[in-house]
Amino acid sequence: MTYGIRITTPEELAALPHPHAWLCDMDGVLIRENLVLPGAKEFISALESSGTPYLVLTNNSIFTRRDLSARLATSGLDIPEERIWTSAVATADFLASQSHGGSAYVIGEAGLTTALHQQGFVMTDTKPEYVVLGETRNYSFSAITQAIRLIEGGAKFIATNPDASGPSPEGTLPATGSVAALITTATNRKPYFVGKPNPIMIRAGLNRIGVHSETTAFIGDRMDTDMRSGLEAGLQTHLVLSGSTALEDVSTYPFRPVAIHEGIGGVVPLVS
Structure with a gap:
């Protein structure tokens, strides 16, 4: 049952305050399996032409921001790397606020190691201050064993995001949350998970582009991460049904987005 939950009408959308800035999830909102979703080009074009501040967010920690910018360009979306905010960059930003120039044992790929290096962290397997777990397509039993022993030895345990699984053309893949559960x-x-639904990733993104939560909107395709983190950070939340969530799923959660759309094209009228 949907309990009256439905797609937001144009009249209801017009009655909402027009945001001064936007945060937007990437997979399932702008692209899906490297294909641009309907309305994505129009949305980004409207932001750029109006000079509206925005960030594209992703819990994926595998790729660097430059990699993701190139991936999006291949798909037909021109989004500069400074407009991309990943859980890897958010994790490095958070750790830099906790321990300047610290050390870490890292399970992850270039997106995570590059972000940590840029914040002055040293990668080591000898008495690191942190064990940092990110997403990778090549989880190693020996690396996981090493992480377990370092945590037992006193290293603090950080993970980029709690997503238990992720999609692929071949089917479901285990993700950071699954491996974190094994280590736990x-x-x-x-x-400590830094990425969505932790609102710290949202707040850090807001600070990065110099905007306030009260005048910012967030678009995502997942209730459990996107809508929850947007709600807890105090943003105007917009759910799109082009990714992981179906309309009938919304009623299973104890919170609601401000608006629901078939796809990102539905929010273009709100971009000033």
């Missing part, structure tokens, strides 16, 4: 079971130590 072995060590009885839970990680």
Whole structure:
């Protein structure tokens, strides 16, 4: 049952305050399996032409911002790397605020290691201050074992995001949250997740582009991460049904987005 939950009408959309800035999830909102979704080009074009501040967010920590900018360009979206905010960059930003020039044992790929290096962190397997877990397509049993032993030895456990699985053309893939659960079971130590739904990733993104939550909107395709983090950060939340969430799924959550759209094209009228 949807309990009256429905697509937001143009009249209801027109009654909403027009945001001064936008945060937008990437996969399932702008692109899906490297194909541009309907309305994405128009949305980005409207932001650029109006000079509206924005960031494209992703919990994916594999790629650098430059990599993602190139990936989006291949798909037909021209988004500069400074407009991209990943869980890897948010994690490095958070750790830099906690320990300037610290050390870390990292399980992850270039997106994470590059972000940590840029914040002055040293990668080591000898008494690191942190064990940092990110997403990778090549999880190593020996690396996970090393992480477990370092955490048992006193290293603090950080993970880029809690997503348990991710999509691929071949089917579901285990993601950071699944491996974090394995390490937690072995060590009885839970990680601190920096990425969505932790609103710290949202707030750091707002600070990066110099805008306030009260006048910013967030577009995402997931209730459990996007809408929750947007709600907890105090943003105007817009759910699109072009990714992971179906309309009938919304009623299973104890919170609601401000508006629901078939796709990102539905929010273009709100871009000033």
